Structures are given as structure tokens and as C-alpha cells.
Amino acid sequence: QVQLQESGPGLVKPSEALSLTCTVSGGSVNDYFWGWIRQPPGKGLELIGNIYYDGSSTNYNPSLKARVTISADTSKKQYSLKLSSVTAADTAIYYCARVRTTATFFDAFDMWGPGTMVTVSS
Amino acid sequence: DIVMTQSPDSLAVSLGERASINCKSSQSVLYSSNNKNYLAWYQQKPGQPPKLLISWASSRESGVPDRFSASGSGTDFTLSISSLQAEDVAVYYCQHYFDTPQSFGQGTKLEI
Numbered sequence: 707q708v709q710l711q712e713s714g715p716g717l718v719k720p721s722e723a724l725s726l727t728c729t730v731s732g733g734s735v736n737d738y739f740w741g742w743i744r745q746p747p748g749k750g751l752e753l754i755g756n757i758y759y760d761g762s763s764t765n766y767n768p769s770l771k772a773r774v775t776i777s778a779d780t781s782k783k784q785y786s787l788k789l790s791s792v793t794a795a796d797t798a799i800y801y802c803a804r805v806r807t808t809a810t811f812f813d814a815f816d817m818w819g820p821g822t823m824v825t826v827s828s
Numbered sequence: 829d830i831v832m833t834q835s836p837d838s839l840a841v842s843l844g845e846r847a848s849i850n851c852k853s854s855q856s857v858l859y860s861s862n863n864k865n866y867l868a869w870y871q872q873k874p875g876q877p878p879k880l881l882i883s884w885a886s887s888r889e890s891g892v893p894d895r896f897s898a899s900g901s902g903t904d905f906t907l908s909i910s911s912l913q914a915e916d917v918a919v920y921y922c923q924h925y926f927d928t929p930q931s932f933g934q935g936t937k938l939e940i
Contacts, residue, residue, distance in 0.1 A: 750921065750932055750933070750934045750935045751870075751878065751921055751923075751932040751935075752931075752932070753929060753930050753931065753932070765928050765929075767929045768829075768929060769929070801877050801878075803877075806880075806883070811925070811928075811930075812866060812925050812926070812927075813883070813925055814868035814880050814883045814923065814925060815868075815870075815878070815880060815923075816880050816889070818877035818878060818879075819877065820876075820877060821877050
């Protein structure tokens with residue numbers, strides 16, 4: 707069974723970059739889109755963006771596009787998120803998730819990692 | 829951008845009773861070429877990631893109890909729980925995946 711696990715620093719200083727990794731295990735990554743979604747404490751869900759398994763296609767939320775980079779390392783079955791110039795407003799639980807149908811991101815997220823909490827504070 | 833608005837923000841229902849949550853999109857999420865509504869429903873329990881319950885507006889995922897059902901088309905959608913169980917206490921989100929950026933509703937907190 708496919709499992710996703712987010713990892714990275716739990717504390718980031720304001721103005722610095724947030725970097726997280728999603729590692730996929732127990733199944734193939736091929737042909738799927740993989741997404742990053744975040745959830746500020748006590749608030750709703752926001753899609754950050756997604757990436758095709760081989761990195762050949764990325765889609766970013768316009769509200770974050772200027773600061774976001776999502777990349778892929780298929781040999782390690784890892785997807786990385788980098789968010790630059792963070793502020794307290796970027797404090798959130800960050801989830802990685804899989805788009806259910808292959809070769810499209812126009813579908814729901816059927817598998818999610820447990821999430822990792824990132825706090826932006828000096 | 830399509831904005832998803834859920835109602836109510838919170839809901840208290842007695843055990844065994846019916847619960848209904850509404851979701852409205854600012855634009856239609858019905859794709860005319862395949863007659864599919866690009867809308868999903870998720871359940872999120874405290875400390876857990878969201879769990880996909882319903883896709884294509886009304887298609888229940890494998891393993892989801894049949895007390896969960898959903899309906900709607902175009903811009904107006906409803907998630908219903910026919911007989912509320914204690915384990916259904918959660919926050920429920922709708923999400924459109926019709927175009928980019930995909931977005932979620934603000935969530936509806938369901939309590940007993």
C-alpha cells in the first residue's frame with residue numbers, strides 16, 4: 707500500500723526558506739501527479755501546487771507562485787517543496803498527497819501523508 | 829478563481845439523525861464534454877489528514893460507509909450522512925478540481 711511521509715524542519719525563521727520532502731513508499735510513483743497542501747492551525751486547506759511524477763509538469767497556486775518551487779527525484783521517490791521568504795502566515799501543517807488518476811491533476815487527492823507542522827518564528 | 833463556500837460553518841446533530849452539509853461553487857464545476865462534476869468531499873478528524881469520501885460529486889470511495897451520500901450538479905452540492913454515528917464527528921471539506929487553482933471550502937464542523 708502506498709504511503710506518503712513528509713519531513714523537514716519544524717521551525718523556520720522569518721524571511722528564510724521552508725524546505726520539505728515527501729517520500730513515497732510501498733508503491734509506484736509513475737504517472738501520478740503529487741501535490742502539496744497546507745493547513746494553518748485551526749483553519750482550512752490550501753493547495754500549494756502539484757508536480758507530475760517525473761517533474762515534467764508543475765502547477766502552482768497563483769497566490770504562492772512567486773515563492774514556491776516543487777521538484778521531483780524519481781530515483782528516491784521524493785517530492786520536495788521550497789517556499790521562500792516565509793512569514794508567520796506560512797505557519798501551517800504541510801501535507802503531501804497523491805492525485806488519484808494517473809496522468810492528470812484534474813482529480814481528487816486519494817492518499818495523504820500524516821502532515822508535518824512548520825512554525826515560522828524567530 | 830473558483831471560490832467554494834460551505835454552509836453551515838458548524839452543525840450539531842443527534843446520534844442516528846441525518847446531517848446535511850452544503851457546498852456552493854462560484855462557477856459551475858460541471859464539465860459539459862463528459863457530464864462530470866469535478867467536486868470531491870473529504871472528512872478530517874482531529875490530528876489526521878483529510879480522507880477522501882466522495883469524488884465526481886456523488887461517487888463514494890471504496891470502504892466509505894453507505895450512510896454517506898452526496899448529490900448536486902453545476903454549482904450546488906450536498907453531502908449527507910443518513911444516520912449519524914459518533915465516529916462521524918469531524919470537519920468536512922468540499923474541493924473542486926475543475927480548473928486551476930483547485931480550492932477547498934472553508935470546512936464544516938460536525939458535532940454530536
